[in-house]
Amino acid sequence: MPDVALPTDERTDLDLIARWKAGEQRAASLLVERHANAVARFVASIGARDDVEEVVQDTFVRAFASLDGFRGESSLRTWLFTIARRLLLDRRRAAKRRGEQVQVQESDAATEYDSLDGVIADETQRRLRGALEKLSPTQREVFVLRVSEGMSYAEIADTVGTTEGAARVHYHNAMRTIKELLDD
């Protein structure tokens, strides 16, 4: 398998982290601006609903509070996604303990998405979203990270806590499912 080129902005992330540690608060804002929308897309795609912004904010607060432990072995974005995913899982568990309905209904998710982003009139968009909602949670997570964020299988494996091989299988199964649903 040929190698995939390394992302070019990793060094900048590390530079910004160093500048924030040196007291430059603006560097933190630049990091947030760079990654916040991607984190929001990710948490929305894996089940966050009306608490997307809250989860995103919590993710960054927690990440910055523990940046001393970030060694740059994975990309900052991968690390942020890992934190966001963990926060969302914790919220789901807490909601479950409180007896709330935690399983996101497909129709609810689509409606929420639409309401936040305006009415999506395009039939193709609706079908694509419907197909994505049919994926299993793990397939959807992996597929979103691969297609929406362009992550490598290694980065996906780090984020969702699986192996590269399993991530690859999830991605291809997801793609097959989507194609079948769209062909129907």
Added chain:
Amino acid sequence: MIDCPNGELRDLLPDYLHDRLDASNRASVERHLATCTACQDELALLRDLRGTLHRAPRIDVAAVAAAIPAYRPAARERRVTGWRVAAAIAAIAIGGASITLLRHGERIQQTAQAPIAVPTTQTPTGSPTGMPQQPAQQPPASPREAAAPAAVPVVKSAPAPSGEELAMAAGTIADLSDGELSDLLGELESLDAVPSADVESTESFLAGRHRGRHD
């Protein structure tokens, strides 16, 4: 929609979409795309799906950035606290060992003060040969002696502690009064850096922040 049989190349399509391929792989993908309609269709589908997924809820990025606190190094503080915890654990371990050894020593003293029944066979006081008397536990000199029952039951005593053990037992936590012990335990319990065995729930960590945010 059909799948291209070239799975290795199909696997690169998302990387191609995100421009994450080096020049050589990008050229390979483009050569293949020029002739493979299945991969052209799959790439078009990936583009549409990415567009769909990028319709994310809008968030107030400035508000998120404003919530980030200034950097505050915590490594040194954590290290000092870690030593305090280690010292506390060591104190407890040494204290426990000292108490055990002290009790052990008391038993030895009690044993030593009690009359010890010396297991012995009745030997004449004074040796006719003028040689020193045999110790009581010497092996029997003859099979007949070995078969004879002991005249007095043997009283076993605990083995004597080594010098090192006795040194450890002296002048430690056992010398503290009840009040002092209570104070020490209170102080140990007040240490705030003993790590929890449970994974910290992010709920509890963040609850305070949300409260502050919504106040």
